[in-house]
Amino acid sequence: MIKNNKDTIIKTADITKVYRLGNIKVNALRGVNLEIRRGEFVAVMGPSGSGKSTLMNIIGCLDTPTSGQYSLDNVDISKLNDNQLAGIRNKEVGFVFQTFNLLSRSNVYGNVELPMIYSTERIKNKKKKILDAIESVGLTGWIKHRSSELSGGEKQRVAIARALVNQPSIILADEPTGNLDSVTGEGIMAIFQKLNSQGKTIIIVTHELDIARHTHKIIYLRDGIIHGQEEVKNQVSAEEKLKQMPKLEDKLTAN
Amino acid sequence: MKRLLENIKIAFQSLFLNKLRSFLTMLGIIIGVGAVVAMLSIGTGAQQTVLGSIQDMGSNLIIILPGNPEEENHMGAQLAFGIQQSELTIDDLRAIEREATLITEVAPVIISSSVASYSNKSIQSTVVASTEKGLEIYNMKIEKGKFYSRSDVSNVLNVAVIGQTVIKNLFGKTDPIGKIIKLDGKNFKVMGTLEARGSDAFGNDQDSSISIPVTTAQNKLYGLDSYNMILAQSISEKDIDAASEEIKSILRKYRNIRFGEKEDFMVQNQTQILDVMTTIIGIFTVVIAGIASISLLVGGIGIMNIMLVSVTERTREIGIRKAMGAKNRDILVQFLVESIVLSVTGGIFGILFAVSVSAILSRFTVLETSITLLPITIALSFSTVIGLFFGIYPAMRAARLNPIDALRYE
Numbered sequence: 139m140i141k142n143n144k145d146t147i148i149k150t151a152d153i154t155k156v157y158r159l160g161n162i163k164v165n166a167l168r169g170v171n172l173e174i175r176r177g178e179f180v181a182v183m184g185p186s187g188s189g190k191s192t193l194m195n196i197i198g199c200l201d202t203p204t205s206g207q208y209s210l211d212n213v214d215i216s217k218l219n220d221n222q223l224a225g226i227r228n229k230e231v232g233f234v235f236q237t238f239n240l241l242s243r244s245n246v247y248g249n250v251e252l253p254m255i256y257s258t259e260r261i262k263n264k265k266k267k268i269l270d271a272i273e274s275v276g277l278t279g280w281i282k283h284r285s286s287e288l289s290g291g292e293k294q295r296v297a298i299a300r301a302l303v304n305q306p307s308i309i310l311a312d313e314p315t316g317n318l319d320s321v322t323g324e325g326i327m328a329i330f331q332k333l334n335s336q337g338k339t340i341i342i343v344t345h346e347l348d349i350a351r352h353t354h355k356i357i358y359l360r361d362g363i364i365h366g367q368e369e370v371k372n373q374v375s376a377e378e379k380l381k382q383m384p385k386l387e388d389k390l391t392a393n
Numbered sequence: 394m395k396r397l398l399e400n401i402k403i404a405f406q407s408l409f410l411n412k413l414r415s416f417l418t419m420l421g422i423i424i425g426v427g428a429v430v431a432m433l434s435i436g437t438g439a440q441q442t443v444l445g446s447i448q449d450m451g452s453n454l455i456i457i458l459p460g461n462p463e464e465e466n467h468m469g470a471q472l473a474f475g476i477q478q479s480e481l482t483i484d485d486l487r488a489i490e491r492e493a494t495l496i497t498e499v500a501p502v503i504i505s506s507s508v509a510s511y512s513n514k515s516i517q518s519t520v521v522a523s524t525e526k527g528l529e530i531y532n533m534k535i536e537k538g539k540f541y542s543r544s545d546v547s548n549v550l551n552v553a554v555i556g557q558t559v560i561k562n563l564f565g566k567t568d569p570i571g572k573i574i575k576l577d578g579k580n581f582k583v584m585g586t587l588e589a590r591g592s593d594a595f596g597n598d599q600d601s602s603i604s605i606p607v608t609t610a611q612n613k614l615y616g617l618d619s620y621n622m623i624l625a626q627s628i629s630e631k632d633i634d635a636a637s638e639e640i641k642s643i644l645r646k647y648r649n650i651r652f653g654e655k656e657d658f659m660v661q662n663q664t665q666i667l668d669v670m671t672t673i674i675g676i677f678t679v680v681i682a683g684i685a686s687i688s689l690l691v692g693g694i695g696i697m698n699i700m701l702v703s704v705t706e707r708t709r710e711i712g713i714r715k716a717m718g719a720k721n722r723d724i725l726v727q728f729l730v731e732s733i734v735l736s737v738t739g740g741i742f743g744i745l746f747a748v749s750v751s752a753i754l755s756r757f758t759v760l761e762t763s764i765t766l767l768p769i770t771i772a773l774s775f776s777t778v779i780g781l782f783f784g785i786y787p788a789m790r791a792a793r794l795n796p797i798d799a800l801r802y803e
Contacts, residue, residue, distance in 0.1 A: 200716065200796050221720045228718020239713045239800065243410055255399055256718040300717070 147307055147339055148174040148197060153206030153216075154362075155192050166192040168362040169206070174341065176307075179334040181350035182343045184359035190343050191312070193359065197341065198233060198310045199226045211307045228256050232301025236313035238293040240285040246272060246296050247281045253304045271299040275329055291322035298329055302338075309333070311342045315349055321383055327352045328376035352376060397726070404731040407703075408738075418699045419739035421692025422779070426743025426772045427750065428685035433768035434751045436678025438761040443670050447663060449532055449590070453630055455496070455637050457481065457489075457623040457644070458659045479657035480619035488647040489625060495636035497628050500526040501620040503610045509555075509603055511563040511574045518559055519602040520576065522610030523624075530624045533604075538570045538585030546606040551613065553581040556600040557589040579613060581605065592759070633662045686775075692739065693779040700732050700787035711791055712799025725792035732784025733777060740776030744769055 155167040166189045174180055184190045195201040196208060199215055202223070208215045210230055218226065232253075233239075240249045250268050254261055261267070272278055275295035280288070285296055294314060301309050311330070315323030331352060334340050342353060350356045351374045358365040408415040459479045481501070489499050503522040508515050523531070528540045541552050553574065560569055569583045581603075590599040611617045627636035637660045644650075644658055704711070711724055751762035 195797055198716075200800075221722075224715065224718050224720045227716060233716050235800070239709070239716070241710060241713060243406070252714070253717045255396075256714070256720070256723060304718075 145176045146173055147176045147178075147211055148172065148341075149207075149209050150196075150203075151207040153196065153203035153208055155189075155196065155201070156204045166362055167196075167203070170359075170362070170364055172357065172364065174308075174339065176339055177334070177337050178355065179330070179340045179353040180342070181353040181356045182341065182359055183345060183347070183350050183356055184365075185345065187361075188359045189362040190345075190359055192362075194310060194312055194341075194343050197308075198231050199223045224256075225258060228253055228258070229304060230307045232304070232306040232309040234294065234297050234301050234309065234311035234314045236316040238285075238290070238297050238317070240293055240296055240300075242286040243284065245282050245284050246277060246288075246299075249285055249296050250299045250303050252300060257304060268303060271303040272296075274302065274333075275299045289322075290318050291325055294318065294322075294326050295329065298326070298333075302333070308339045308341060311340065313344055314342065315344070315346070321380070323349070324376050324380050324383065328380060331376050348374075396723070397730070400723075400727050400730045401734065403727055404734045407707075407731060408734060414699065415735065418695055418735055419742065421695040422689065422736050422739025422776055423692075423743040423746055425686065425689030425692040426740045426776055427746035428688055429682050429775075430744055430747035430764070430768045430772050431750045431754075431762075432681045432685045433678060434747065434762045434764045435754065435760055436674060436681065437765055437768075438751075438755065438763040440671060440674045440678075441763055442761040443674060444667060446592070447667055447670065453497075453627040453633055454530065454663050455625040455627060455633065455640060456659075456661045457485075457625065457640060458661070459619070459622075459657070460659065461655050461657055481621075481623055481658065482619050485644060485647065485658075486620070486623055488643055489623065489640055492643045493625070493636070493639055495628055495632050495639050496625045498526045498530050499623060499625040500524045500530050501607050501623050502527065503607055503615070503617065503621050505610070505615060505621075507577045507603075507614070509559060509563065509574055509576050511569075511572065514563050516559060516562040516601070518556075518576075519597075520610065520614070521602045521604045522607040522614075523604065524607055527604065527607075527624070530626050533590070534588040536586045536588045537568075538583070540585055540604075541606050546608050549608045549612055550606060551579060551581045551609060552584045552606065554585040554587060554604045555583055556587045556602045558598055558600040559603055560586060576603065576605070577614060627662075633664060637662050689775065689779065693736070693783040696732050696735055696780065697783035697787060699735075700728060700784055701790070703731070704728065704787050704791040707791075708794060708799050708802040711794050712796050712802065715794070715796035716800060721792040724794075725788045728788035728791045729781065729784050732788070733780035736776045736780030736783075737773070740773050743776070744772060747772075 150170055150172045152169045152171060153167055154165070154169055157164040157166055170193060182190055182193065192201070196203055197210075199210065200223070202218065203216055206216065210226065213226065215223070215226065241252065247268060250271055254264055254268070269278070272281060275298050277292065277295055277299065280292065285293060288296065314330075315326055318326065327349065330340055330342070340353075342349065344350055351370055354370055354373065356368045356370060358367070459481050483501070486499065486501050489496070493499070500523050503520075505520045505522075507518060507520045509518045510516075521527070521531070524546045525541060525543045528535070535554070538554070540554055541550070545552055553576070555569060555574075563569070563574065564572070569586060572583050573580050574583060575581070587600070587602070587604070592598055607620070625636070625640060627633045641656070641660050645656060648657065650656055714724060748764055751764055754760045755762045
């Protein structure tokens with residue numbers, strides 16, 4: 139049972155990515171070998187230009203590698219066409235972005251519903267699944283609010299609910315706390331930790347060690363190759379940290 | 394199907410969010426479709442008016458005119474060389490009366506213009522001189538009094554039957570029956586009035602006419618031996634061509650025109666006149682509607698322009714949708730539906746616009762309009778095609794966007 143739960147979900151074999159900028163070749167990735175198992179909570183760290191975003195795009199099936207193999211949930215992704223990739227993204231990947239990327243003119247419900255609209259399979263209990271996802275990020279009662287009326291933290295929670303709604307194999311978060319203050323960011327990390335404890339596979343791209351220390355494993359990326367991996371000892375608990383953190387309002391009134 | 398409904402919903406939402414822009418974009422289509430439909434309805438209306446008033450003249454009518462239709466400049470030639478113009482006389486009339494078997498009635502007509510006056514008022518009127526048979530052949534109806542009789546014609550009496558415009562101008566509210574009017578200075582006794590008929594196919598007021606016996610017109614008013622034309626009525630509508638041919642051969646024989654020689658008279662009937670008028674109005678309508686459809690084209694380009702702007706503006710939205718699993722086709726359909734919704738909604742408003750314009754025109758002007766299903770169907774399908782045609786390029790641009798670049802777009 140446990141063994142089954144630790145199945146490999148992401149496996150990359152020597153993947154490279156070469157961009158062309160005019161006449162210049164940019165080697166964004168130079169042979170990345172990576173294995174992530176089901177239920178893991180992983181952080182990918184690296185300075186800018188390290189190839190983090192490129193790796194994320196490939197893992198998220200937004201892009202395909204120039205060479206090498208990538209399989210997601212035992213499906214070889216490397217050679218799929220645009221439409222097949224779109225289908226995989228819809229079914230297998232939940233995205234959370236630094237800039238939230240919500241449809242500002244739609245309300246919370248409409249935003250969370252979005253991946254379901256593009257689902258090729260018939261979804262039963264659609265409404266209940268949407269409401270459940272919204273509830274799991276604590277936004278019940280905000281359903282009718284337009285996303286442009288929400289604060290940053292609330293927007294990111296909507297984005298997480300949207301990432302959850304199709305029950306994908308992996309949740310991919312690109313600097314999810316980058317545009318948030320530390321208290322709000324900690325709240326988002328608490329949600330990720332809760333989801334991971336429920337068995338979700340989560341991959342976070344970040345350049346903040348503080349954030350990375352909330353995960354189980356940190357993968358260091360530099361110049362397009364993996365530079366090292368590290369199991370996180372003494373994982374930070376966002377819940378605990380939130381309790382210790384003085385409320386932002388208290389700080390403001392104190393000064 | 395469900396996906397299509399979803400797309401239509403998304404399209405309406407985004408059009409609604411940009412109300413002013415959507416309306417202005419639609420305006421091009423509204424004006425284009427409106428103009429085309431309104432022009433077609435005016436054309437159809439004109440056609441029906443003309444057909445109606447030609448048929449009003451009597452549906453079995455055959456018109457015999459002097460002169461040859463193929464010598465267009467014969468009038469000029471006559472003036473220059475003093476050639477005698479061919480005339481239609483009482484002998485022609487008698488010949489037709491005697492020999493024709495396919496006609497019921499035949500009547501001579503002289504049409505001229507004279508000043509009619511009563512007490513101190515006067516009016517320019519059209520004198521239509523004929524025999525007692527003119528009433529039926531011309532399809533005129535007596536309102537009050539009576540039409541002149543056969544004996545009135547043979548006795549060359551100074552009697553007149555007058556139309557509604559004449560009554561209004563000369564008599565006002567007084568009863569004209571039995572009164573004496575002057576036509577070019579001669580006294581005529583009013584013995585009857587004609588029912589109102591309105592304008593004829595050529596826009597002439599038929600109610601400003603005064604009808605008098607043809608003999609009186611010839612001998613006392615204009616000093617003529619001939620007639621302007623002879624009217625005949627065939628026994629039925631389907632015999633009209635045969636009756637025309639019969640009259641032709643009678644007149645050829647009587648006027649000693651040998652085989653192969655051209656006739657010095659013309660025989661026309663209703664069907665021929667109708668054909669000519671229908672063709673003329675049809676060409677006219679097509680030309681006007683063609684000009685109007687240029688504005689439809691301009692409206693289509695407006696849609697394309699706005700859709701291109703919209704695609705650029707919503708690059709990020711497209712990126713988000715693609716990241717969430719939207720396929721190229723989904724994005725294509727979304728934007729295509731949007732441009733079709735724009736143009737079809739514009740088309741519907743345009744039709745409403747045209748319908749009200751036509752209603753106003755036929756109520757407040759002399760133009761008769763007629764909205765039929767055909768131009769509406771054409772306009773609607775045309776605006777759909779415009780939406781498709783001018784929407785496909787922007788939609789393809791949207792569909793082809795790379796999700797990574799689109800998500801990064803600021």
